[in-house]
Amino acid sequence: MKDNNLEKPKPIRKISNKKITPKPPKFNIMWLYGILIVALLVVPTIIGGSNGRTISFQRFESEMLSQRDVEKIVVYKNGELVVAEVYIKKNSLAKPQYKDVKTDQRSFTMNPSSGPQYNFTDATYESLKNSIANSEKNIPDSEKTPIVYEQHENWLTNSLFQFIIMGVLLVVVWLFIMRRMSGGSGGGPGGQIFNIGKSKATLFDKEAQVSVTFNDVAGLEEAKQEVMEIVDFLKNPKKYTNLGGKIPKGALLVGSPGTGKTLLAKAVAGEAQVPFFSLSGSDFVEMFVGVGASRVRDLFRQAKDKAPCIIFIDEIDAIGRARGKNNIVGGNDERENTLNQLLVEMDGFGTDSGIIILAATNRPDVLDSALLRPGRFDRQVSIDKPDLVGREQIFKVHLKPVKLAEGVDAKKLSAQTPGFAGAEIANVCNEAALIAARKNKEAVDMQDFQDAIDRVIGGLEKKNKIISPEEKRIVAYHEAGHAIAGWFLEHADPLVKVSIVPRGVAALGYAQYLPKEQFLYTTEQLLDGMSMTLGGRVAEDITFGKISTGAQNDLERITKLAYAMVTIYGMNDKVGNVSFNDTQGEYQFNKPYSEKTSELIDQEVRNQINTVYERTKQLLLDKRDGLEKLANKLLEKEILFQSDLEEILGKRPFDHRTTYDEFVNGATESNQDPVAQNLVHEGISDHSGTFNRNPEEKEANGTDTK
Ligand SMILES: Nc1ncnc2c1ncn2[C@@H]1O[C@H](COP(=O)(O)OP(=O)(O)OP(=O)(O)O)[C@@H](O)[C@H]1O
Numbered sequence: 001m002k003d004n005n006l007e008k009p010k011p012i013r014k015i016s017n018k019k020i021t022p023k024p025p026k027f028n029i030m031w032l033y034g035i036l037i038v039a040l041l042v043v044p045t046i047i048g049g050s051n052g053r054t055i056s057f058q059r060f061e062s063e064m065l066s067q068r069d070v071e072k073i074v075v076y077k078n079g080e081l082v083v084a085e086v087y088i089k090k091n092s093l094a095k096p097q098y099k100d101v102k103t104d105q106r107s108f109t110m111n112p113s114s115g116p117q118y119n120f121t122d123a124t125y126e127s128l129k130n131s132i133a134n135s136e137k138n139i140p141d142s143e144k145t146p147i148v149y150e151q152h153e154n155w156l157t158n159s160l161f162q163f164i165i166m167g168v169l170l171v172v173v174w175l176f177i178m179r180r181m182s183g184g185s186g187g188g189p190g191g192q193i194f195n196i197g198k199s200k201a202t203l204f205d206k207e208a209q210v211s212v213t214f215n216d217v218a219g220l221e222e223a224k225q226e227v228m229e230i231v232d233f234l235k236n237p238k239k240y241t242n243l244g245g246k247i248p249k250g251a252l253l254v255g256s257p258g259t260g261k262t263l264l265a266k267a268v269a270g271e272a273q274v275p276f277f278s279l280s281g282s283d284f285v286e287m288f289v290g291v292g293a294s295r296v297r298d299l300f301r302q303a304k305d306k307a308p309c310i311i312f313i314d315e316i317d318a319i320g321r322a323r324g325k326n327n328i329v330g331g332n333d334e335r336e337n338t339l340n341q342l343l344v345e346m347d348g349f350g351t352d353s354g355i356i357i358l359a360a361t362n363r364p365d366v367l368d369s370a371l372l373r374p375g376r377f378d379r380q381v382s383i384d385k386p387d388l389v390g391r392e393q394i395f396k397v398h399l400k401p402v403k404l405a406e407g408v409d410a411k412k413l414s415a416q417t418p419g420f421a422g423a424e425i426a427n428v429c430n431e432a433a434l435i436a437a438r439k440n441k442e443a444v445d446m447q448d449f450q451d452a453i454d455r456v457i458g459g460l461e462k463k464n465k466i467i468s469p470e471e472k473r474i475v476a477y478h479e480a481g482h483a484i485a486g487w488f489l490e491h492a493d494p495l496v497k498v499s500i501v502p503r504g505v506a507a508l509g510y511a512q513y514l515p516k517e518q519f520l521y522t523t524e525q526l527l528d529g530m531s532m533t534l535g536g537r538v539a540e541d542i543t544f545g546k547i548s549t550g551a552q553n554d555l556e557r558i559t560k561l562a563y564a565m566v567t568i569y570g571m572n573d574k575v576g577n578v579s580f581n582d583t584q585g586e587y588q589f590n591k592p593y594s595e596k597t598s599e600l601i602d603q604e605v606r607n608q609i610n611t612v613y614e615r616t617k618q619l620l621l622d623k624r625d626g627l628e629k630l631a632n633k634l635l636e637k638e639i640l641f642q643s644d645l646e647e648i649l650g651k652r653p654f655d656h657r658t659t660y661d662e663f664v665n666g667a668t669e670s671n672q673d674p675v676a677q678n679l680v681h682e683g684i685s686d687h688s689g690t691f692n693r694n695p696e697e698k699e700a701n702g703t704d705t706k
């Protein structure tokens with residue numbers, strides 16, 4: 001059962017002004033087979049072809065020799081093999097037994113002396129001689145079939161020659177594959193093997209205009225200003241260098257996925273009016289050693305030709321990951337070479353060369369520190385997930401093309417989508433339009449947006465998924481447990497909506513919280529959050545006396561959180577103020593602490609979780625009445641909103657002015673506000689991010705097995 005089931009959709013990418021190089025047909029393995037088969041057929045024919053048809057010695061004796069049709073026999077040695085070539089008399093060729101010669105080797109029929117018609121290899125020289133002598137006992141010497149013993153070696157059957165042919169064929173096949181593989185990789189249509197070391201950057205200059213401008217990027221004011229300044233460096237370098245300043249060589253755009261890093265870079269391209277090279281970190285990577293480095297060199301060579309210009313490397317972590325320190329599993333040498341080359345190139349150009357590198361990443365923590373030091377990416381522009389105002393502005397951008405019904409308000413939408421990144425907001429707007437279209441509406445109204453938000457969070461509704469009544473009861477008590485804990489814990493985020501309508505692939509039910517927009521969490525907040533997450537399992541425990549697998553996702557999250565509290569945030573007395581944040585995966589083989597500390601950590605994590613469990617159990621036992629009522633109501637209505645909770649449980653004993661209230665309703669009395677109440681009654685509720693938006697926890701959302 002999922003709480004706040006934030007299944008992040010993959011950010012949709014709308015930027016389509018990448019140059020599209022015509023893709024050649026995909027390399028097909030059938031081609032390779034074809035070539036090999038042809039080779040196998042052709043080579044033996046070349047080698048054995050001109051020696052006539054191979055027959056058995058027996059057929060030679062019975063059909064040819066005994067009929068006195070043989071003009072001569074040429075015998076030679078080919079390696080260990082004795083080859084006897086049979087020349088048939090011209091006028092005998094008409095006989096029926098030589099039909100195969102006529103059909104197969106017409107040229108021989110027309111000009112029989114051009115070569116032997118048959119050959120055989122299954123006789124020794126001796127047996128051949130004896131056989132001929134035997135059958136020609138009574139024939140005068142002058143008419144006997146001559147045997148010519150030749151020393152000659154058939155050069156076509158020479159094994160060295162065969163070897164060379166096979167070699168040449170192999171090279172041809174290899175070239176063919178390489179050509180196919182590097183095909184479409186830029187550097188000219190069709191792609192050639194010789195282009196494999198060329199950079200795959202797409203160049204935007206005066207001819208290839210980028211249509212994205214800063215107006216398309218909503219919010220991100222500080223980031224925009226930073227990159228604007230960089231553009232200005234390129235345009236008026238004198239202004240800065242006159243005063244003795246050095247122009248930065250690069251800036252790194254850092255932020256979560258879908259926050260608009262790529263979009264911002266495109267906007268820079270649109271605004272700067274200087275050539276703009278765009279490529280992705282993975283474009284450097286190829287399976288061949290040295291290719292990445294050579295692509296880096298080529299990129300900078302091209303850039304120098306076009307200076308002043310901007311190079312944009314998206315997803316730079318593909319090559320910029322920290323070079324291995326304790327590479328037990330074997331490092332990726334090719335990637336390291338590529339990174340080294342990039343570092344060298346960045347050192348190589350002076351500040352007056354007029355090249356500025358922008359790069360984007362959502363994992364700045366894994367980047368090699370050499371990349372981040374001043375003199376390379378001097379500046380880091382952080383692009384955060386948008387706040388309320390930012391989301392409102394992004395909504396406004398993406399609502400523009402949508403046909404809206406009355407009452408659709410970017411402000412309200414923004415308040416209902418905490419934790420959403422730009423890409424998700426774009427997705428919501430698109431989904432809303434699709435939902436409205438499915439219902440044949442004239443315009444998209446607020447309810448469509450509400451459905452779209454639910455869908456982006458929880459996946460498709462599955463009203464008729466068959467769940468047994470017992471299961472449904474368990475789900476109801478589980479979710480009610482979360483709700484009660486959230487309601488009565490001061491530092492937990494108030495729960496706004498509980499649903500036991502199955503949604504998406506995994507979740508049988510979910511609960512939405514409304515978190516504050518905040519960036520620091522106190523121990524109390526984390527513990528209350530943990531308690532709320534455990535509420536589901538505790539409710540199952542005290543109601544049914546047994547537990548189910550439905551809490552797997554909850555447990556996963558609190559385990560992660562508890563470990564983070566002890567080993568990263570220094571929130572445990574016994575372990576103390578230490579932090580072992582293993583972002584680079586270095587501790588996999590040698591941990592920076594002793595076995596003893598390791599044991600202590602495990603012990604403390606367990607203690608922590610047990611304490612919270614007991615506390616939650618006590619709370620739920622105290623509020624058992626409320627739990628029963630809430631679960632029953634949930635079974636009856638399937639979806640409960642904040643107002644229902646208030647009705648059953650009474651007003652929340654804490655002041656919980658939410659971000660939503662503050663934003664939408666200004667400074668008025670908070671949750672009794674008519675607009676908010678109205679929303680709730682219409683079935684519109686607030687959605688939230690997770691109770692914990694720390695980097696470690698982000699990935700914990702969105703997996704559930706029940
Ligand atoms: N600030 C914003 N204003 C308007 N639209 C935005 C904004 N941020 C994101 N979007 C929308 O989200 C889409 C995806 O954004 P973008 O590709 O720039 O994200 P990103 O940060 O580069 O993500 P990733 O790290 O996954 O590459 C954009 O095409 C745009 O439609």
Ligand SMILES: [Zn+2]
Pocket residue numbers: 001002003478482533536537550551554
């Ligand atoms: Zn749960």
